[in-house]
Amino acid sequence: MAYYNRSSAGDNLARGLGWFSIGLGVAELMAGRTIARWMGMEDKTNLIRAYGVREITAGVGLLALGDPKPWIWSRIAGDAVDMATLAEGMRDNPRAGNAGIAFGAVLAATAVDIVCAQKLHQEEAHYRSLPVPDYSGRSGFPRPVSAMRGAASDAPIAEDMRTPKILQFQPAAGQAATS
Amino acid sequence: MRALVWHGANDIRCDTVPDPEIQHPRDAIVKVTTCAICGSDLHLHDNFMPGMEKGDIVGHEFMGEVVEVGSEAKSALKVGERVVVPFTIWCGECDQCKRGNYSVCERSNRNKAMADKLFGHATAGLFGYTHLTGGYAGGQAEYVRVPMADRTHIKIPSGLTDEQVLFLGDIFPTGWQAAAQCDIQPTDTVAIWGCGPVGQMTIRSAVLLGAKQVIAIDRVPERLAMAKAGGAITINFEEESVVERLNELTGGKGPEKCIDAVGMEAHATATIDSMMDRAKQALMLESDRAHVLREMIYVCRPAGTLSIPGVYGGLIDKMPFGMAMNKGLTWRMGQTHVNRWTDDLLNRIQEGQIDPSFVITHTVPLDQGPEMYKTFRDKRDGCIKVVLKP
Numbered sequence: 001m002a003y004y005n006r007s008s009a010g011d012n013l014a015r016g017l018g019w020f021s022i023g024l025g026v027a028e029l030m031a032g033r034t035i036a037r038w039m040g041m042e043d044k045t046n047l048i049r050a051y052g053v054r055e056i057t058a059g060v061g062l063l064a065l066g067d068p069k070p071w072i073w074s075r076i077a078g079d080a081v082d083m084a085t086l087a088e089g090m091r092d093n094p095r096a097g098n099a100g101i102a103f104g105a106v107l108a109a110t111a112v113d114i115v116c117a118q119k120l121h122q123e124e125a126h127y128r129s130l131p132v133p134d135y136s137g138r139s140g141f142p143r144p145v146s147a148m149r150g151a152a153s154d155a156p157i158a159e160d161m162r163t164p165k166i167l168q169f170q171p172a173a174g175q176a177a178t179s
Numbered sequence: 180m181r182a183l184v185w186h187g188a189n190d191i192r193c194d195t196v197p198d199p200e201i202q203h204p205r206d207a208i209v210k211v212t213t214c215a216i217c218g219s220d221l222h223l224h225d226n227f228m229p230g231m232e233k234g235d236i237v238g239h240e241f242m243g244e245v246v247e248v249g250s251e252a253k254s255a256l257k258v259g260e261r262v263v264v265p266f267t268i269w270c271g272e273c274d275q276c277k278r279g280n281y282s283v284c285e286r287s288n289r290n291k292a293m294a295d296k297l298f299g300h301a302t303a304g305l306f307g308y309t310h311l312t313g314g315y316a317g318g319q320a321e322y323v324r325v326p327m328a329d330r331t332h333i334k335i336p337s338g339l340t341d342e343q344v345l346f347l348g349d350i351f352p353t354g355w356q357a358a359a360q361c362d363i364q365p366t367d368t369v370a371i372w373g374c375g376p377v378g379q380m381t382i383r384s385a386v387l388l389g390a391k392q393v394i395a396i397d398r399v400p401e402r403l404a405m406a407k408a409g410g411a412i413t414i415n416f417e418e419e420s421v422v423e424r425l426n427e428l429t430g431g432k433g434p435e436k437c438i439d440a441v442g443m444e445a446h447a448t449a450t451i452d453s454m455m456d457r458a459k460q461a462l463m464l465e466s467d468r469a470h471v472l473r474e475m476i477y478v479c480r481p482a483g484t485l486s487i488p489g490v491y492g493g494l495i496d497k498m499p500f501g502m503a504m505n506k507g508l509t510w511r512m513g514q515t516h517v518n519r520w521t522d523d524l525l526n527r528i529q530e531g532q533i534d535p536s537f538v539i540t541h542t543v544p545l546d547q548g549p550e551m552y553k554t555f556r557d558k559r560d561g562c563i564k565v566v567l568k569p
Binding site: 060 | 278279356359360361362364365366367379383384386387388389390400401402404405407408409410435446454457458460461462482484507509511519523527531532533534535536537538540553557559560561563
């Protein structure tokens with residue numbers, strides 16, 4: 001079972017990154033052209049918008065889809081793609097300085113993502129090191145299950161809780177009932 | 180007095196609040212000796228149920244000693260008597276109560292007008308479970324006011340511990356009704372989704388009612404171990420295909436009876452529909468995650484029965500209703516008519532046929548309740564059922 005604790009430091013950080021992802025994604029989607037111009041990469045406008053969709057998806061995943069670890073790793077992979085795009089875009093670019101600033105920002109975000117991933121995996125490792133409680137003796141019955149099966153088949157159950165006869169499974173003609 | 184109070188999403192605190200008082204001649208005040216956190220309380224904690232207000236006292240699974248009785252309840256209750264309080268408040272006089280349909284009592288929901296608008300017709304008043312069900316203060320507290328107390332109680336004879344009888348107020352009859360309304364036959368395979376407290380009670384109920392085989396579906400190892408102890412064949416949905424395994428266990432025909440003991444917060448598995456549900460719920464495009472319902476409709480044997488004790492709060496999306504219709508499935512659902520079952524179940528506990536305390540994994544003082552909500556929600560520390568001692 002994938003483990004995550006929605007109250008832990010790692011999870012809180014992951015949620016923060018989730019909101020950051022959504023904010024960045026919306027900005028990339030809505031202001032893709034402006035961002036592209038600022039970095040001198042107008043030809044990458046549609047690509048930046050696509051990255052915005054990716055960021056929003058990761059953000060929703062981090063905030064709402066349970067275990068944040070796969071989504072943090074998806075962010076790290078996305079960071080790598082962002083950096084590759086920016087590195088390529090800095091070549092022969094009169095606004096290479098702006099693209100460099102963006103590259104630095106992505107690098108910083110990547111560092112936070114990696115810290116978050118490490119923290120989440122450490123928390124899972126700690127959880128997995130704890131002894132698993134043994135509930136295998138907790139039947140609730142005074143005797144073995146085989147002896148208890150059907151012990152309450154005489155229970156008073158009113159007709160409104162019964163399946164109408166016409167809807168009940170009946171043994172096929174000439175056969176014993178089967179499952 | 181101290182009580183667990185709802186302040187918002189993921190924010191339940193142990194506060195000091197005014198003591199309850201008799202407000203109506205049919206009221207009683209109960210000093211709570213033991214209470215529990217129910218799985219459906221998590222829907223409030225996670226803020227998935229509409230109708231909560233800051234300051235509401237939570238909790239609907241509790242028992243204790245009667246310390247004050249209103250004038251019109253004195254013929255039924257006496258100070259000093261030990262009672263479990265059912266989570267459904269019922270008048271005993273309306274048309275539905277006379278039919279034994281206590282969870283849809285027509286008179287106990289004091290916010291009937293609001294509930295009528297949301298549900299078409301109001302359901303019964305419940306303790307500590309939103310203003311849509313009356314906005315009554317709950318029982319995770321030192322004292323609680325019990326409305327219509329002349330009816331809304333289960334008297335407990337001496338010789339039984341709180342832990343043995345506490346769950347008569349909710350999860351035991353809920354699991355029992357879930358199985359009973361399937362009308363289990365000795366040839367039936369009963370598949371139960373969810374091995375939380377209600378799922379565990381449903382497993383035992385299905386066994387006692389004589390199901391040929393009971394199959395329990397979950398992903399938490401200790402919960403599956405407890406299910407197996409109760410007589411279930413277990414399926415860990417993270418390790419194997421539920422559909423394939425159920426077909427294998429039923430000769431390819433599917434289980435005749437399917438029970439949803441999960442409700443509106445089905446875990447997001449690797450399936451597309453459950454991930455979409457989580458995303459849509461987060462974006463407020465739907466209120467309930469219905470993965471279990473969809474899977475039950477898919478796997479159930481045609482002409483079979485779906486029983487739904489799991490709590491749903493509002494709207495679900497992408498329901499394969501054509502599949503359900505064409506397969507001729509019978510649907511049984513609803514909140515539990517607790518007192519309809521409790522005489523019989525109390526007898527079974529007294530006779531030693533079952534001891535519901537098997538499900539308790541954590542017992543803590545009331546002031547540790549807020550932290551235990553998180554432990555229970557996150558399924559940490561092997562937590563299956565939390566009992567609180569005020």
